[in-house]
Amino acid sequence: MKDMQLLHKGKVYQGQVCYEGSDLMEVSFDESSAFESGESVICFNFQERIQMRVLQVSKTKLILVPADSEIFKIEAQPGKHYDMYRDEDKTFASFKLNMFGTLNDDFKIFPVRYCSVSRLGFGFEVNDFTVKMNHVYDSMIICEEETIHPRLVVRYAHIREHTIRYGAEIHSISSSDLNKLRYYLVAQQFLENSV
Known part of the structure; x- marks a missing residue:
């Protein structure tokens, strides 16, 4: 050492x-x-x-x-809204995910698969059109043995062959949940690089 x-x-x-x-x-x-x-x-x-x-x-x-590091740029940015269509020339590092969780709206719970995260927010996939645009959802995301609970605002949808991919900004997240997410991302990168 x-x-x-x-x-x-x-x-x-x-x-x-x-x-x-x-x-x-x-x-x-x-x-x-x-x-x-x-x-x-x-x-x-x-x-x-x-x-x-x-x-x-x-x-x-x-x-x-x-x-x-880009992981410290992932945070709640309620005042900063990126227009996904006008700001196409801007690119941000994205971290691939394969995590499951939920979106909660009043008494409805939607199971989702989270597939990416960046400073713009989370990307997730759902098999139907039940998710509302520009709506704030409580969420639960499973990171190994931990769970995090950010509030997300759905901003765009992209229809794919077998699923619908949504993009959601982070409306709010606790500092402890943000630290769990950052640690999870770095640990996943470490595991991928060591294989």
């Missing part, structure tokens, strides 16, 4: 890098309780200096990702 120093809120912490990849770094040391998810950290040693953000904190380890 190589030594790494972390500068956080004016204090330098000593740690050892357990794993280092292009989009993930795991650092172990004794004082991780001073860190919180989403905070900025500068990692440095004699060869390099990298701006990172804290993804997950445990008692003895930190999971860090690059500060400019």
